[in-house]
Amino acid sequence: MAGSETSVKVGGRAIQVFAGGTGAPLLYLHGAGVYWWMPVHDLLAARHRVHVPVHPGFGASEGFEEIEGMDDLVFHTLDVMDALGLARADVLGLSLGGWLAAELALRHPDRVGRLVLADAAGTRVPGVERPDLFMAGPARARELLFADPGSPLARQLVPDVPPPERLEAALRGREAAARLLWNTAVPYRKLTSRLGRIKAPTLVVWGAEDRLLPLPLGEAYRRGIPGARLETLDRCGHLPPFEQPERFARLVLDFLQP
Amino acid sequence: MQFVCFHLMPWPYLPADFEQRHDSAWLDLPNTLYDPSRGHALYNEYLDQLVAAERLGFDVIGVNEHHQNAYGLMPSPNIMAASLIQRTSRIKVLVLGNALPLYDHPQRVAEELAMLDVLSNGRLITGMVVGLGVEAFTYEINPTFIRERYREAHELIVRAWTEPGPFHFEGKHYDFRWVNVWPRPIQQPHPPIWIPGSGSMETIRFVAERRYPWIALPYSQFDVMKEHFDMLREYAATHCGYDVPPAQIGWPAMIYVGETDRQAREEFEPHFWYLAKKGLRLPREYMFPPGHTSVESQLRPSHVKRKFISLLSSWQEAEEGTYAIVGSAETVRQKLREGIKAAGCGIIQGIFQVGSMPHDLTMRSMERFARDVMPALRAEFP
Numbered sequence: 082m083a084g085s086e087t088s089v090k091v092g093g094r095a096i097q098v099f100a101g102g103t104g105a106p107l108l109y110l111h112g113a114g115v116y117w118w119m120p121v122h123d124l125l126a127a128r129h130r131v132h133v134p135v136h137p138g139f140g141a142s143e144g145f146e147e148i149e150g151m152d153d154l155v156f157h158t159l160d161v162m163d164a165l166g167l168a169r170a171d172v173l174g175l176s177l178g179g180w181l182a183a184e185l186a187l188r189h190p191d192r193v194g195r196l197v198l199a200d201a202a203g204t205r206v207p208g209v210e211r212p213d214l215f216m217a218g219p220a221r222a223r224e225l226l227f228a229d230p231g232s233p234l235a236r237q238l239v240p241d242v243p244p245p246e247r248l249e250a251a252l253r254g255r256e257a258a259a260r261l262l263w264n265t266a267v268p269y270r271k272l273t274s275r276l277g278r279i280k281a282p283t284l285v286v287w288g289a290e291d292r293l294l295p296l297p298l299g300e301a302y303r304r305g306i307p308g309a310r311l312e313t314l315d316r317c318g319h320l321p322p323f324e325q326p327e328r329f330a331r332l333v334l335d336f337l338q339p
Numbered sequence: 340m341q342f343v344c345f346h347l348m349p350w351p352y353l354p355a356d357f358e359q360r361h362d363s364a365w366l367d368l369p370n371t372l373y374d375p376s377r378g379h380a381l382y383n384e385y386l387d388q389l390v391a392a393e394r395l396g397f398d399v400i401g402v403n404e405h406h407q408n409a410y411g412l413m414p415s416p417n418i419m420a421a422s423l424i425q426r427t428s429r430i431k432v433l434v435l436g437n438a439l440p441l442y443d444h445p446q447r448v449a450e451e452l453a454m455l456d457v458l459s460n461g462r463l464i465t466g467m468v469v470g471l472g473v474e475a476f477t478y479e480i481n482p483t484f485i486r487e488r489y490r491e492a493h494e495l496i497v498r499a500w501t502e503p504g505p506f507h508f509e510g511k512h513y514d515f516r517w518v519n520v521w522p523r524p525i526q527q528p529h530p531p532i533w534i535p536g537s538g539s540m541e542t543i544r545f546v547a548e549r550r551y552p553w554i555a556l557p558y559s560q561f562d563v564m565k566e567h568f569d570m571l572r573e574y575a576a577t578h579c580g581y582d583v584p585p586a587q588i589g590w591p592a593m594i595y596v597g598e599t600d601r602q603a604r605e606e607f608e609p610h611f612w613y614l615a616k617k618g619l620r621l622p623r624e625y626m627f628p629p630g631h632t633s634v635e636s637q638l639r640p641s642h643v644k645r646k647f648i649s650l651l652s653s654w655q656e657a658e659e660g661t662y663a664i665v666g667s668a669e670t671v672r673q674k675l676r677e678g679i680k681a682a683g684c685g686i687i688q689g690i691f692q693v694g695s696m697p698h699d700l701t702m703r704s705m706e707r708f709a710r711d712v713m714p715a716l717r718a719e720f721p
Contacts, residue, residue, distance in 0.1 A: 213476075217624060218623065252629070252637060252638075256483055256629040260481065260484075263479070263482065263483070
C-alpha cells in the first residue's frame with residue numbers, strides 16, 4: 082500500500098496532501114525534515130484514513146509567505162481540516178508537527194479527538210539544553226536525530242548532500258522550518274505553562290535516545306497534560322515513526338482503538 | 340577614483356594550534372582567548388593606521404561591524420567612527436555597518452549616524468548591511484525575516500533623515516509612532532549610503548534601484564566578483580534604465596606593497612593565511628542559516644563556483660584567483676590597473692592590515708602604496 086498524493090486549495094494556495102487507508106480519520110502533522118509518505122503511514126493506514134498535509138513552504142505546498150509563526154500554522158491547519166472535510170480528527174504530530182498538534186488541541190479542542198505527541202517540540206524545561214539543528218552539519222544532525230547515526234535510514238533521511246533533484250526542496254524546507262523554529266524560547270515557555278488546559282486524551286511517545294529534544298521535554302508534556310501517558314522507546318532517537326515504525330504504530334493504534 | 344583605507348581590526352593573537360582546537364573563530368569561540376590589555380594597545384595601533392591614511396592622501400577611511408569573533412573587533416563601528424572623526428579633519432569616514440536587521444530599534448541607528456554626520460561636519464559615508472549569516476545566531480534574529488527587516492529598517496532610516504518629524508512609520512516588523520530624529524544629518528538630502536554585498540541577487544537589485552555604490556566582498560575569486568559587477572550593470576541597464584558609472588562600483592582588495600615581489604610575498608603571506616585559516620574559520624552552517632541567502636541565490640552558478648578564501652590550499656591558487664594584490668609597487672600598480680579596467684570600478688577599498696600583520700609592516704606598505712601606487716592610478720583613472 083502506498084499513500085496517494087493529492088492537492089487541496091487552502092486560501093487559494095495549493096497544499097500537497099498524502100493520504101491512504103480507510104477507517105476513522107487520523108491527521109498526521111509532519112516534522113521539519115520528512116514531509117512525505119513513509120512506511121509508518123502504511124501501518125497506521127491499516128486501520129485509519131491517514132491524512133498527511135504538507136505544511137506551507139515544505140515539499141510542493143505553497144503559501145509560505147502567509148506563515149509568520151506557529152499561530153499562523155495553527156489557523157492554516159484548521160483550514161486544511163476544513164478542506165479535507167475533517168470536522169474533528171485524531172491528531173498525531175512528530176517534532177515540529179507535535180508542537181503544532183499540541184497548540185491545535187489547546188486552542189481548538191472541538192477539532193481534536195485523541196492526541197499523539199511523538200518527540201514533540203514545544204516544551205521548555207529550565208536547565209535542559211535543546212541543541213540547535215540549524216547549526217549542525219549533516220553528520221552532527223544524524224547524531225542528534227538518530228539512535229544509530231550510521232544506519233542506512235539515517236543516511237537516507239539526512240544525506241551528506243541532497244540529491245540534485247531534491248536540493249531546491251531541501252533548501253526551501255530548511256527555510257520553512259527556520260521560520261517556525263528559530264527563536265522558540267518564549268512560545269515554548271507559554272505552551273508549557275498552558276498544557277493543563279488540554280482536554281484531549283493524550284499519548285506521548287518519546288525516543289529514549291533523543292539527543293535533539295531529550296526525554297525530560299517529553300516528561301514535561303506528560304506532567305502538564307491531564308491524564309497523559311508517556312511511552313518511552315529504547316534504542317530510538319528523535320524519530321520513532323521512522324526508526325521504530327512497528328513498535329510506534331502498535332502503540333498508536335492501541336491508543337486510538339475505540 | 341576614490342581610494343579607501345579600510346580596516347577590519349582583527350584579533351591577531353589566536354594560538355598556533357587554534358585550528359586543531361576550535362571549529363570556528365565566530366559565535367562560540369571562547370572570549371577568554373581575548374586579552375583586554377593587549378586589545379587596548381591594538382585598538383590604538385589600528386586607529387593610528389587609519390588616522391595616518393589622511394596624511395598619506397587617501398580619500399576615505401573605513402570601518403565595519405561584526406560580532407562575537409576574532410576576525411574583526413568592531414561590534415559597534417559607530418564608536419570607532421566617532422574616535423576617527425575626532426582625530427582627523429578632512430578625510431571622509433565610511434561606516435560599512437550597521438547591520439540593520441540585528442536591531443529592533445533602527446531609530447537608534449538613524450540617530451547615531453546623524454550624530455556622526457554632524458560631529459564630522461558632513462564627512463560621514465554610511466553603509467547599511469544585512470549582516471553575515473552567523474550574526475543571525477548572535478542576536479537570535481530569525482534569518483528568514485532578515486531581508487524584510489533590512490528593507491524596512493533602511494526605509495525607516497532614510498525617511499527619518501529626509502522627512503520632517505515627527506511622523507508615524509507603519510511597517511510589518513517596525514512600527515514607530517514618533518519618528519523624530521534629533522539631531523538631523525548635516526549632509527542633504529542625507530549622508531551617502533554604500534552597500535557591501537556578497538553578490539546575492541536581492542542586494543544587486545536593491546542597490547541598482549537606488550543607485551547606491553556597491554562594494555563587493557573580498558573573499559572569493561576576482562572573476563566571481565567581476566561577474567557580480569556585470570550583473571549589477573546589466574540589471575541597472577535592463578530594469579532601471581541607466582548605465583552604472585564606475586563611481587558606483589567598489590572593489591575591495593587586500594593590498595600589500597613591498598620592496599620587491601619576493602620580499603612582499605614573504606612579508607605578506609603568513610598574515611594572509613592567518614586571515615584565511617584562522618579569522619575566517621567558519622562552519623558552513625554558521626555562514627548560511629536558512630533564509631539569510633535566498634534559495635535562488637544559493638542555486639545560482641556563481642554561488643556554487645565561488646571558492647571561499649578559507650578553502651584555498653596554496654599561494655599559487657590565491658594568486659591565480661587574485662585574492663590579494665601583492666608585490667613591488669610596480670607590480671601592484673600593474674595588477675590594480677588591470678583589475679580596475681576589468682571591474683569597471685571607481686572605488687578601491689584597500690585592506691592593508693591583514694590578519695596578524697604587525698603595525699610596522701602595515702605602515703610601510705601603506706606608505707609605499709601612497710607614494711608609489713596611488714598617484715599613478717589617480718592620473719590614469721581620474
